[in-house]
Amino acid sequence: MESIFKKIASMSATTILLILSSIFIVLFIYAKPAIAEYGLNFIIDPRWGVEVPLDNVKKEDKVSIKEKKVEQKALTHDDEIAVDEEDLGLDDEDDIAVGDEISETNTKTIYGGLVPIVGTILSTIIALLFAIPLAMGIAIFLSEIAPEFISKPVGIAIELLAAIPSIIYGMWGLFYFGPFISSIFGGGSVSLLVAGLVLAIMIIPFMASLTRDSMNTTPSVLKESAYAMGATKFEVIKDVIFPYAKKGIIGSIILALGRALGETMAVAFVIGGVFTFPKSITDPTVSIPVVLANSFAESNGLSLNALFYLALVLFVISFIVISFAKFYFLRDKK
Amino acid sequence: MRLMINKIVLILSTLAAVIGIGFLFWILITLTIKGVSAINLHIFTADLVDNGLRNLLVGQFTLALMAVVIGVPIGMVAGIYLQEYSFGNKYAEFIRNLSDVMMSAPSIVIGTFVYAIVVNPVGHVNGWAGAIALAIMMIPIVVRTTDDMLGLVPRELREAGVAIGAPKYKVIFNIIIKAAKVGIMTGILLAFARIVGETAPLLFTSGNSEYFTMDLNNEFPSLTVAIYNLATMPDEKLVNLAWAGAFLLTLFVLIINLIGRFITKEKKQ
Amino acid sequence: MIMDIKHFSFTYAGASAPSLKNINLPIEENKVTALIGPSGCGKSTLLRSMNRIHDLYPGNKYEGEILLKNLETKKFENILEIKKENDFINLRQRVGMIFQKPTPFPMSIYDNIAYGLKLQGKKNKTELDEAVENALKGAALWNEVKDRLNADARGMSGGQQQRLCIARAVALKPEVLLFDEPTSALDPISTGAIEELIVELKEEVSIAIVTHNMQQASRISDFTAFMYLGDLIEYDKTETIFLNPKEKRTEDYITGKFG
Numbered sequence: 097m098e099s100i101f102k103k104i105a106s107m108s109a110t111t112i113l114l115i116l117s118s119i120f121i122v123l124f125i126y127a128k129p130a131i132a133e134y135g136l137n138f139i140i141d142p143r144w145g146v147e148v149p150l151d152n153v154k155k156e157d158k159v160s161i162k163e164k165k166v167e168q169k170a171l172t173h174d175d176e177i178a179v180d181e182e183d184l185g186l187d188d189e190d191d192i193a194v195g196d197e198i199s200e201t202n203t204k205t206i207y208g209g210l211v212p213i214v215g216t217i218l219s220t221i222i223a224l225l226f227a228i229p230l231a232m233g234i235a236i237f238l239s240e241i242a243p244e245f246i247s248k249p250v251g252i253a254i255e256l257l258a259a260i261p262s263i264i265y266g267m268w269g270l271f272y273f274g275p276f277i278s279s280i281f282g283g284g285s286v287s288l289l290v291a292g293l294v295l296a297i298m299i300i301p302f303m304a305s306l307t308r309d310s311m312n313t314t315p316s317v318l319k320e321s322a323y324a325m326g327a328t329k330f331e332v333i334k335d336v337i338f339p340y341a342k343k344g345i346i347g348s349i350i351l352a353l354g355r356a357l358g359e360t361m362a363v364a365f366v367i368g369g370v371f372t373f374p375k376s377i378t379d380p381t382v383s384i385p386v387v388l389a390n391s392f393a394e395s396n397g398l399s400l401n402a403l404f405y406l407a408l409v410l411f412v413i414s415f416i417v418i419s420f421a422k423f424y425f426l427r428d429k430k
Numbered sequence: 431m432r433l434m435i436n437k438i439v440l441i442l443s444t445l446a447a448v449i450g451i452g453f454l455f456w457i458l459i460t461l462t463i464k465g466v467s468a469i470n471l472h473i474f475t476a477d478l479v480d481n482g483l484r485n486l487l488v489g490q491f492t493l494a495l496m497a498v499v500i501g502v503p504i505g506m507v508a509g510i511y512l513q514e515y516s517f518g519n520k521y522a523e524f525i526r527n528l529s530d531v532m533m534s535a536p537s538i539v540i541g542t543f544v545y546a547i548v549v550n551p552v553g554h555v556n557g558w559a560g561a562i563a564l565a566i567m568m569i570p571i572v573v574r575t576t577d578d579m580l581g582l583v584p585r586e587l588r589e590a591g592v593a594i595g596a597p598k599y600k601v602i603f604n605i606i607i608k609a610a611k612v613g614i615m616t617g618i619l620l621a622f623a624r625i626v627g628e629t630a631p632l633l634f635t636s637g638n639s640e641y642f643t644m645d646l647n648n649e650f651p652s653l654t655v656a657i658y659n660l661a662t663m664p665d666e667k668l669v670n671l672a673w674a675g676a677f678l679l680t681l682f683v684l685i686i687n688l689i690g691r692f693i694t695k696e697k698k699q
Numbered sequence: 700m701i702m703d704i705k706h707f708s709f710t711y712a713g714a715s716a717p718s719l720k721n722i723n724l725p726i727e728e729n730k731v732t733a734l735i736g737p738s739g740c741g742k743s744t745l746l747r748s749m750n751r752i753h754d755l756y757p758g759n760k761y762e763g764e765i766l767l768k769n770l771e772t773k774k775f776e777n778i779l780e781i782k783k784e785n786d787f788i789n790l791r792q793r794v795g796m797i798f799q800k801p802t803p804f805p806m807s808i809y810d811n812i813a814y815g816l817k818l819q820g821k822k823n824k825t826e827l828d829e830a831v832e833n834a835l836k837g838a839a840l841w842n843e844v845k846d847r848l849n850a851d852a853r854g855m856s857g858g859q860q861q862r863l864c865i866a867r868a869v870a871l872k873p874e875v876l877l878f879d880e881p882t883s884a885l886d887p888i889s890t891g892a893i894e895e896l897i898v899e900l901k902e903e904v905s906i907a908i909v910t911h912n913m914q915q916a917s918r919i920s921d922f923t924a925f926m927y928l929g930d931l932i933e934y935d936k937t938e939t940i941f942l943n944p945k946e947k948r949t950e951d952y953i954t955g956k957f958g
Contacts, residue, residue: 098784101599105511108504109525112573115566116528119535119543126546233446241440242447250447252691257454259687261627263654264676267661268457271464297453304450328436351534358536360630361658385538385630392542392634407542411535418534422527517757589752590802594815594867595792597784604814608805 123408130207130401138405141208144371145399150202207402209409211371215288215383216410219363220356222292222377223299227356228349230296231303236333238304239311251308258301266365269294274366283378284368291367291383298362299352306351310344311337343424350421357414360385384410458680465677468670478640478656481667483675485642489651490679492644493557493636494626497564502618505569509576514602526577533570538630540566545634557646560636564625571624575617579610616690623686627679629654653679701875701905702726702749703766703775709741709748712758718744720929721763726875728768731897731906733920733937735913737957740926742909746877749907750794751778751787767794770874792819795868799880801860803852808835808844811852811863815871830870837903838866839896858889865896869904876900878908882915894919913953917941925949 124131130138234254238247273294274285281289314337322332338345368380369390382390384406395403476482508525516522540563548559583606591601607614629652632638638655639648653675660672702725709719719741726732726749734742744753753759766775767790778790792815804811812831813821821827831848835841840862844855852863861881868876878897882890897906898919910916916923916937923940925933925948933940933949944950951957 098597098599102515105507105515108507109511109516109522111504112508112525112529112532112569115569116532118547119539122543122546123539126542230446230449233443234450236439236443237447241443250451253451253454255691256684256687257450257457259623259683260457260680261629261654261683263627263629263657264457264461264680267657267672267676268460270661272456272460300450328432330436330439331432333439354534358534358538360536360538361654364658365661385536388538388542389630389633392545393637404542404546407539411539414534414536414539415531418531419527422530584800584802586798586800586802587804589755589796590798590864591804592755593750593752593791593796593798594871595788595818596814597788600818604806605804611805 119411120408123404123411126404127401127408129398130405133398134207134402134405138207138209138402139213139409140210141206142210142373143206143208144211144402146206147203148206150204205398207399207405209384209402209406211373212382212384212387212406213409214373215367215381216357216385218288218374218381219292219295219367219383220353222289223295223356224349224353226293226296227300227303227352231300231307231352232345234300234304235307235311238308240329240333240337254301254304257297258305262298262359262361263365265294265298265362269362269366278378281378283376284380286366286368286380287378288367288374288381289377291363294362294366295356295359298359299356302355303348303352306348307341307345310341310348313344314340347421347424350417350424354414354418354421357417358385358410360389364389461673461677461680464670464673465680468674469677473671473674477642478638478651481671483653483656483671483678485639485651486653486656486675487678488642489557489639490626490653493560493564493632493650493652494622496557496561496646497568497625498618498622500561501565501568502572504565505572506576506614508569509573509580510602510607512573512577513580514598514606526573529570529573532566533574536630537563537567537628538633541631541633541635544631549635552647555635555637555649557636557648557650560632560650560652561646563631563635564628567628567631568621568625571621572618575621576610576614579613579617580606582613583609612693616693619686619693620690623683623690627654627683629658633658700725701728701768702907703764704745704749705764705766707745707748707763707765708761709744709753710760711744712756712760717760717762718929719748722931724924724931724934726905726907727922728905729901729903730921731901731908731919732922732924733916734907734909734924734926735911735916735952736926736932737952738911739928741929742926743879745926746879746907746909747796749778749875749877750791750796751781752791752796754787767875788818792871793873794875794877795871795873796877796879797861797864797868797881799883801857801864801884803855803860803863806852807849808852808855808863809848812867812870815867819871834866834870837869837900838862839892840866856889858885858892861885861889861893862896865893865900869900873904876904876906878906878910880909880911883911890915913941925952927952 134141238251238254242250269290270286274290277290277293278285278287283289318336318340319332322336327335363383364386367383367386369382369386370380371382371387374381388403388407391399392403472481473483474487475484477485508529512522512526544559544563544566548562549555552559587609588601588606591605592598596604632652632655636652637649638659639651641651643651657672657675657679660668660675663669704722704724704726707719707722708717710717722745724745734745736742747753748761749765761779763779764777765779767778768775781787781790804814806814809831812834813827816827816830821830832841835844840859843859844850852860855863882893885893894915897908900906908916908920920937923935923937924931925940925944925946927948933944933946935945940949941953944953
């Protein structure tokens, strides 16, 4: 009995490894046709669903594309139906990537992820710019300034902010915050700026809590010795607490960054969903999660593979950022 | 001069806290105003097809519950392994870190993963896919909670159990888990609150349904997915319905959070 | 003798040097043997070897023998050779342990006592009731708790909890009871009650007790072993150790020259 349970327990733990690796593998398999088709250019190509004439295409590609077209025409007479009824062909390992558009003139469709990638990065940067000072301020307030009868309810309030589902932030952002921002800065009520700010509000509670916890690990004796030398509160924070808690604070910032990268619903409401580069910060655009949310259900064929490619990119970036944060936290523990 | 900088920083920090609280109130107040005004008996008795929320409320709760049924056992047992059977060996540390990383992974990516492995083979969206996606999100949270709560149990209690002649698994189940019971249950409760508010993992796994159904084999009603769809409709009635749903969801989630905090506080006394 | 420790050395996992070096110590039957010495001398390590509780943690190394008398065959068996789960369980039912911090299980008072008995296979309610009552009486707890046997054990005071742990161990009718600083977390009155209990218990069980409280050792033990930095410096009748120690280091410790 004992050994049975021990085996089950260890298998459960391994399940986690299994799930994580499966995600990588599955994403990769489903992205492979797009990876094969576009390579790393995908990351810097701003075109999505754009048809280009096949004269730009290399000879081998021409042949394979021709072959696929013959196949498709053989399936049915109507081109449109051929696309819809098509088995996505994603289950087999043969990378049959089927172009969405089949027209009489030879074209292929280009999918490139630059626009959502840029949108993700920019919105996250905006979010961090606003979130970091506010979160640090809140953490300082909770940890060093507020007397207990204030810091407790305020702390609870901050944690409640963190518990609010992201879709609520989305709705509030769309109907209230967006218009408010656009009344101040101009531009649309859905835009990169609004998305960045809403993201900021979402990650502030998380960042503030972690930072506050890190700050609280500073031993009182350290703080007391600084005060005893006549340091002001700010100086104690700057010279004693923050250096001591540095790793935890940086870790919390990086972790919040990781979360912001993957945030979908709130951003989907307020970023505008327009697949173009924003010319100014108050223009609408897209981010990777938003593209996935909006386009996934109706996609098939190569565009679906391209979406999986995007998902893979997002997953890899998030994984790297979060692991990096974890690493920072771990160094703190030693 | 130093004093002035000090004062400025302190004022700014307090301002930050005020702004933070301000946002909380702004969100909650607008939610309450828009939500409460849209609440009536009808939304609880009618399904989405008739402009009600009933099937969505039940559906969301069901999906989250299924996620608990699938995810909690796996997560708890893994957490037990990490705390009780691994003695901090390198593999366990690795799994622990991996689990933490998974906790912050983008939920939409998990949705695409489950789409690939469940929806695609089946051929259409289904409730099981949604439940599985939520379960995958739940597992790392439960692992961490179980791991931490078991870690709080004093070493001597384990030794006392062994010293009386109990085999290890009995010590774990009869004594250690019981001792950590409150903490673990609270953790699961809070994880449930987090999962029940999720949208992205459900978007293309279980989708949404306008009808009342408990059939997990097909598209399944989800409050969060519905809110997403309704909020952008041109019909104001539908948007109000979205607000009502958002209000109820937030109320539910916040109440569970407060209950969880209350329990933790009680335990500390 | 009920136990005989011979040439026993112990090294913790990952440690470069042994924590116990070549210990030779008898545990006399139906007597109280005290292990005293300054912090870090290894007295707890030695005690915890006697029910092999160290084996909860992998990687420790043993050398030598710890012999436990088999009451049926009257032969001594080396408990360091135990490898199978069932034999470990059997050992611990014969050699019980009480810890420094009271460790009530998260169950009712009744269930705490009954737990070990149920592990042994006892199911009959009447038998269990009787055994629980006897154990609680034996720990001088019965009168205090007889009306609330179903109350959660964690609601008891520290002293009561510790007596509960003693009752719990005694219920299994062990041959040896190991006490690891049982009163260091308790107030003087509870301490006194438990010391009395230990002296009474030795009629039924053989007792080994680790204590950093010399007066306690001199009050309740028949034999005393003084340890220092992993060595057993001196072992003798308690009277002799305290009034007429043979080793200088023993004398220095007794007279408080170092602690």
